[in-house]
Amino acid sequence: MQAPSRDIVTLAAGQALTGTATSLLTSVSSLSGAYLAPSPALSTVPVTATVLGALLMIYPASHLMAAMGRRKGFILKAGVGIAGSAVCCAAMVLGSFWLLVLGTFVLGLFSAFGQYYRFAALDAARSPEERTAAVSLVTGAGVAGGLAGPYFGSHALGLFGAVPYANAFLSLSLVCVALALSQSFLSRQLGVTMPAAAGAVPEPTHLGKGFYVASALCACGFAVMTLVMNAAPLSIHRSGHDLHASAIVMQVHFALMYLPSFINPWLAGLLGLRGLTAAGIVASIGGCVLALYPDQGLNLYMLELGLAGMGWNFIFNGGTLLLARTYRESAKTRAQGVNSILVFSANVAASLLAGVLFDWRGWAAVNLACLPLLAVAAWLLWHAGRSIRMPSAPA
Template identity: 30%
Template sequence: MPLTSPPPAADEQERARVQRRTLRAVVLAQVLGGAGLAAGVTVGALLAQEMLGTEGLAGLPTALFTLGSALTAYLVGRVSQRAGRRVGLGLGFLAGGAGAAGVVVAAAVDSVPLLLVALLVYGAGTATNLQARYAGTDLAAPAARGKAISVALVSTTVGAVAGPNLVEPLGDLATGLGLPALAGPFLLAAVAYTAAGAALFALLRPDPLLLARRLDAATATRSVAAGATGPAAPTGRPRPGRGAYVGATVMVLTQVTMVAIMTMTPVHMRHHHHGLGDVGMVIGLHIAAMYLPSPLTGLLVDRLGRTAVAAASGAVLLAAGVTAAVAPGDSLPLTVLALVLLGLGWNLGLISGTALVVDATTTADRPRVQGSIDVLVALSGAAGGVLSGVVVDAAGFAALSLGGGVLALALVPVLAWARPRAAV
């Protein structure tokens, strides 16, 4: 009986060819997206403190754009499920660009309500930047998924590190345009996110998710034609494997710890008379540690297993929290060390958790499940951002840092409990 689907060799050639093209498109978008997300991380809390006139609400910007990230993660997941990665990710980045432009306008007219709405929309860029890592895995072989995730994440480093270190020149540019200096990084974010969306619309062809579904269907058709037997196909909506829940837990705990400590570090530094240049350098190195180790982390995830790397992330985040708690406020080197460890711990947790989720899902339900999990991750970050200002106001930066580190260490017993039942 002749088959209408391509032979397996042709399928694998097409998969490999499109995977290479997909990774190139994702790399370009992540470079641009990294520059966009750096604005909120670096000066969001400072801008809110300046416009709201209180430190207790300094964590509000992080909470808002993380809340917007949660909503966008859900929407991008649903749109990608129906129309593919190109449409879902492209629209997400464009929304982030519109939000960044709104922040600039809010700062120019000193409108707090507009600032709050714009920060919410700006969060779309953060969510999309993270969701793009999944696009690199749709066509990747299971043994190379950690590597594929790492390629997407490490590409973010270029823009994400450059952004914070451009705080002062971007501030000068904004001042020259008659805008507040802290609006400068959001000018860059508006351009960068918009360009990332345009790049994905233009270059992510064919769509990796839609192609993966077609190739999977062709493989199933050949199996039936050849008389292959196996377990009956499930009916109704596919359910993710247990590893998806383990991966979600890993990403949630690492996100809470990272966002809480990172959000209040610029405010803590300003209290101890560090300039904007120092703040930009510390956050830039932190973001470098979040993304630059990705190739090594991806290799470790593929070679040592997902749960081993996730457990390591808990230990590194604890070290970050302890270092931040004991470091004198005027010690720039120890602050750098704490934030670098914080970024590294987050990187280990994100890549290992993402790999667990991808392993436990299929192309039929992957975007929907991934979007739902990223909603939880974003909401946990929003909670961390909001509570960070409250905790620092009530108990100090050291208490916040130590508490975050201890929370991250909870990963170890969770993984020990789940290890016999989760794929590694």
């Protein structure tokens, strides 16, 4: 097999550093909000600000990178992350809740760009045959970030002494500096949309039925993972396990969200992209069914969350590669922006619904709600065979 190009390796490093920044932010944003909030009811406002910032930026980010290229786009992203981290660090030192909200909003703008690493991997692939390996390597690098982020959050630099969480945001800014340096090694023209020649007939940017089928498939996979992931710590705690036990379960989940990416090229070669995606649906269904068992022990939680992580990986990676077959190069910017909005919106809705379902009927209800989504994903995958042109040989 051909060795990955410099661009693919650089994108993998960017994905790892982005995952580090995102998981670090996730681990401290709600805690820092609770520390500074003038009222307990406002403690999750910084988290909401991050989500809002990402939602507002996720479509414009696609157009920015089409004009600037992936190299400048991801360096700009890192600069935004440095600025947002500095504002949050200053907010903790000054004890200003609303300055913290502003900083987390800026970090939401930063996080929106992270949705485009999988598409940048498609740009960096030197041939259609290399696409599966490129997406798998770049996505799989996220496992490093999932493990490193919480570590930096708990072992942050001691520059600000006793000021809670200020050091974590300082660490986040340093991660963003490393991100900017790493992405400077990308090719300058990677991902740039070249202007049409004078007098040329504009190519169509229409997004057909196959595009929306593949996008809905990605959205279903992300929604299922988010429902399970957000409710799991609550269920583990309610079952009588401590915070350490919960951390172990979530580490298994994060590891199996990303590690299977390294065998995806082999699986896709064996099963095809639809077979890879179907394996993810089956794994996710298995985890949901196990969650209906009344006596939930720690080992069972690890199995359920491991299957959920693996299911997300296969569905999301398979869906992304199917998506790449549904639009022309002229429609790339619009297609990637629309897909990111659909996936992110499903993620936001699922994160809000997870708490409601768990409070209403517990862990079993959350997983029961996932089963109709997985049934829709299976139907979409079957429909993809008719609406997406499939090659005679597996990708």
